[in-house]
Amino acid sequence: MTMPTGRTSTAHHTADPPAGEPAIVATELVKTYGEVEALAGLSFTVPVGSVFGLLGPNGAGKSTTIKILTTLSRPTSGSAAVAGVDVLRRPDDVRRAIGVVTQGSGTDPMATGRENLLLAGRIHGMRGRTVRTRVDELLERFGLTEAARRVVRTYSGGMQRRLDVAMGLVHRPAVLFLDEPTTGLDPQARAEMWAEIARLAEHERLTVMLTTHYLEEADHLADDLLIVDRGRAVAQGSPEELKSELRGDAVVIELAPEADLALADAAIGGLAGAREVTVEGRTVRTRVDNGASAVPAVLAALERESVAVAAVTIARPALDDVYLRHTGRTFAAAEGGSR
Structure with a gap:
C-alpha cells in the first residue's frame, strides 16, 4: 500500500517551510568517522506532507543521515535544510520544527504515560490547558487512554513505541523523524505501529521521514523511497515505480x-x-x-x-529485486555483511 500525498488538515504545526519549498533538502552529505565513510555524498528532497522512506541494511548510513537532519551531528561536508531552515546555521529553529523518535525509547519507565507526555509538552514550552488537551488527544489517538496512569515499565513493547511516537508529536511538529520505529517489535506490534503511522499521515499534514531495514515496511508505508547502500543513494522513487522498472x-x-x-x-x-x-x-x-x-x-x-x-x-518483482539489481547483492546478504 502506498499512502497518498495530498493530505489536508487544520492542525497547526510548530513551523512549516515557506510555500512551495520541500520539507527536507539534503545536498551532498558526507560524514566520515576516521577512515570510515558513513555517508558518501547523499542528496535527496522530501515533499511536504509525504511519507519518505530511507531504506537500507544496517550500516547503510540511515541513522547517520537522521542525526545530521535533526542537528545531533554535523556533516563532514554538504548541507541540509529542514522545514526551510538550515540545520547548521539555525539548529535551534530546526529543533522546534521537528519531532524525533529514535531507535531506543525516550520515555521515563518509572513515570506514567500521561506524565511522560506532559513533560514532553512542557519541554517544548506548552503550558496549562493547551498541553493537557493535547496530551488527552494523543492518548486517545494512540489507544493509550486506559493505560495513561500506569508507569511505562509495565507497558508492552508496542505500547511503549506508540508512546514514543506520541511524545514526538506533542508540539505539533512540521516534520516527524522515525528512526527504525518497529525494530525489536513482534509481528503483531509491528503491524499495529504500521497502522498508527498510516493513520497519523492521514490525520495531520505532516511530513514523515522513516528509516527502516524492513523491505515490507518500506513498501507498505512510503510514498517515496530512497534506497541507500554504503552511504550512497542507489535508487529513488515510489515503491511501485521502483518495482515496475524490473x-x-x-x-x-x-x-x-x-x-x-x-x-x-x-x-x-x-x-x-x-x-x-x-x-x-x-x-x-x-x-x-x-x-x-x-x-x-x-x-x-x-x-x-x-x-x-x-x-x-x-x-x-519486489524491493529485494530492486536492491539486487542496483547493488549486485540481496538485501539479506547486505544485512549479514553490513558494518
Missing part, C-alpha cells in the same frame, strides 16, 4: 549441497531470455519475461550439466 519474473533456484555453482551459473547464464543472473551461497537468481514458461528450460539446462536442484520458485 520486467518479468524472478526465478530463484536453490541448489542441492553437492551442486557445482560454476556449472549452474554458466548453464543459466547461457539461456536465451535469462538476465541479471546472480549466485549467492547456494542460490541462483535470474530474471525472465515469463517465469512459468522459463522454468522447464532452466531445469533442463541444469540437468544437462548434472547440476542437482533442491527447489525452484517464481516471484513478481
Whole structure:
C-alpha cells in the first residue's frame, strides 16, 4: 500500500517551510568517522506532507543521515535544510520544527504515560490547558487512554513505541523523524505501529521521514523511497515505480549441497531470455519475461550439466529485486555483511 500525498488538515504545526519549498533538502552529505565513510555524498528532497522512506541494511548510513537532519551531528561536508531552515546555521529553529523518535525509547519507565507526555509538552514550552488537551488527544489517538496512569515499565513493547511516537508529536511538529520505529517489535506490534503511522499521515499534514531495514515496511508505508547502500543513494522513487522498472519474473533456484555453482551459473547464464543472473551461497537468481514458461528450460539446462536442484520458485518483482539489481547483492546478504 502506498499512502497518498495530498493530505489536508487544520492542525497547526510548530513551523512549516515557506510555500512551495520541500520539507527536507539534503545536498551532498558526507560524514566520515576516521577512515570510515558513513555517508558518501547523499542528496535527496522530501515533499511536504509525504511519507519518505530511507531504506537500507544496517550500516547503510540511515541513522547517520537522521542525526545530521535533526542537528545531533554535523556533516563532514554538504548541507541540509529542514522545514526551510538550515540545520547548521539555525539548529535551534530546526529543533522546534521537528519531532524525533529514535531507535531506543525516550520515555521515563518509572513515570506514567500521561506524565511522560506532559513533560514532553512542557519541554517544548506548552503550558496549562493547551498541553493537557493535547496530551488527552494523543492518548486517545494512540489507544493509550486506559493505560495513561500506569508507569511505562509495565507497558508492552508496542505500547511503549506508540508512546514514543506520541511524545514526538506533542508540539505539533512540521516534520516527524522515525528512526527504525518497529525494530525489536513482534509481528503483531509491528503491524499495529504500521497502522498508527498510516493513520497519523492521514490525520495531520505532516511530513514523515522513516528509516527502516524492513523491505515490507518500506513498501507498505512510503510514498517515496530512497534506497541507500554504503552511504550512497542507489535508487529513488515510489515503491511501485521502483518495482515496475524490473520486467518479468524472478526465478530463484536453490541448489542441492553437492551442486557445482560454476556449472549452474554458466548453464543459466547461457539461456536465451535469462538476465541479471546472480549466485549467492547456494542460490541462483535470474530474471525472465515469463517465469512459468522459463522454468522447464532452466531445469533442463541444469540437468544437462548434472547440476542437482533442491527447489525452484517464481516471484513478481519486489524491493529485494530492486536492491539486487542496483547493488549486485540481496538485501539479506547486505544485512549479514553490513558494518
